Amino acid sequence: MSDTTANIRAAALRGPVLKRAALTGGLVAIAIAVALIRSGSGLVVWQSVVTGLLTGGLYGLIAMGLTLIFGVLDIVNFAHGALLAVAMFIAFGVVQGTGLHPYLTLVIAVPALFLIGAFVHRGLLSGSGGATLENQLLITLGLSLLLENGLLMFFGAEPKTVALPGDFQFSLFGAVVTGGRLYAFIGAILIGAVLFYLLRRTRFGTAIRAVAANGQGAELVGVNVRRVHTLTFAIGTACAGAAAVLAAPLVTVTPTLGDQFNITAFVVVVLGGMGNVAGALVGGLLIGLVEQLTTIYMGGQSSLLGVFVVFLVVLFLRPEGLFGRKS
């Protein structure tokens, strides 16, 4: 393929994506305006938007690993939440044991989760046992139960907290922003950028995309598909590790913590388009916003309601996700 055709193709792709992004942005603006009318307090809505975006960054971060695994391997990984919990306990344990700054545990948690991911894929999923959808579901679900209860046995059910030394807060045009949430948000964007670079600009990323597009074809041109699968799964779980460390100071660490994020993460993945890392980040921000705005619309009642309404509407209108490509 020559350069010019590639550019033309890219432009043709970019056009509709931009249009959809603009449309989504417009809808969000309208939703915020309605929330403003509904609540009557600018401060409340502004705080909701800020909180929504900050929380959304976290959702995006968690969903990025999931979308990578889902998009490339086509595995619905129900153990993602449990792996997140494992990483949080690693962070907690290291902070307790060594007194390191919580963010420095990235150095341990990310490689550990990478190895766990590689092991899980090689040991449990890549064989013939993990070939069908049903088996994948059962294996990952079983794994999540195993991990959760293992953590329960090992660490006990007592909720744990990871304190962030020197946490601060500041006022952003009246809305409160705490340091921990801001760091997590920035971290999410940085990790998203790294993943994006990895996928788009490196040889290995090209191999991953080739495998995602057509496994057989990739194999024919000499890509080691099994290796790419394992590494992708490992990178996906390593993302969960990074997300866990950044989120650890913001949440209460319990073995069942994964449940809290699992469903939201799946919604974000579908919303952003399967396997689309940038889409996952945008989807996370959207879901964070929707959650907060729903609480304004519904007077606080179930923020998940709004999330699922948006989820269903998107599935209905664009089953491939807001920023996904038709398969």
Next chain:
Amino acid sequence: MSARKLVAGLGACAALLAATAGCGGSAPSGAAGAGAGRDSGPVKIGALHPVSGANAVDGQQMRRGAQMAVEAINAAGGIRSLGGRKVKLETGDTQGKAEVGQSEAQRLISEGAVGLVGTYQSAVSTNVSVVAERNRVPFVMDVTASDAIFSHGYKYSFRVQPGSAAIAGAAARYLKEVSEKAGKPVRKVAFLHEQTDFGTGAAEAFAKAAKKLGIQVGPNISYDAVTASDLTAQITQVKASGADVLAVAGYYRDGLLAAKAINAVKPNLNAVWGVSDGAFDQPKFVSDVGALGERYFSTNYHYDAKNPATVKLRAEYQKRYGAPMRTGAVLAYDAVQVIAQGVERAASTDPEKVRAAIAGSQVQPLTVGTGPISFAPNGDNKNALPVLMQVQNGQIKQVYPQDKAESQPNYSVTWRP
């Protein structure tokens, strides 16, 4: 294609979870099993608590509390009216699921339990009370907030803790009295609560009681305790409303989030007021949030910190298990005592006779009460008393009513003069 796969996956997962939960399902009504093995050997008391799952910490605490009661009874010579027969605790794990609790209750009854204690969760207790009623075995609830169970005319259900309406009513009354004494009479209360029966029930009961006392309640802000990861926007709403008191009814994890959000937003409050809140009166809360929780109030059932017997029991627990004994565990201790003393007074292991004896109970509680545990015709403890607590210098102190107070209430918040 992939989206369809995901949806299929989610559906399959939901079905699978439902199926595993269903496996525990209701066992057949065991009239035949109800009499088995009660006449010889130790007197069996069944304890149903969630010792695994999300509430495992409380479940384990309560099981240990019940076990310590059994040990105390045996150390004092067992059931004297039955010639000193020993008491034995038979335990069941509800996993926090109503269906599992139901089948475990059936099992314990079939194994010869003369009575059941449990279960920490209202939904589980609702199902267990049905099993108890059907098998005519007394069921003494330690922790169960919901009042609905006591409106069915059940004869075999009893409860030691004060119910949700009683706590919310007391919270409103204490708030009025304490705020007036402090010279800052309460004007308007914003209520932040989790959105299931527990939180909503507390909010409604509080609003009703507050209205009678002439306190304005609003806005009423709810949130999803399972998924919430930040309550800053909700607390901003409180700030914007101009309320001078924030009442909170939630669980532990979201209680931490609320404390963090309150610290971030710093609304113009005179007090933060827990209403049967699951966090504000836990020692763990104080150690987790540190200074943020200082001066938070909480109206709840509580172990009687001024009772020497309670102090001794809690010291023993701390020594044995290395953790402070929670109120739930003390309630479980009380509940086992109620059944054991019922057996003692009935001089029989026939559950129906035990039930009759329990209905006329006069048991000295280790939890706060206005007198001995004794039950109203609907099974509720007449003398249960909610107490007001406050975090003071990192300690949880009973501060109101006066005769239960360890220290005086300090009606203020740390971030305002």
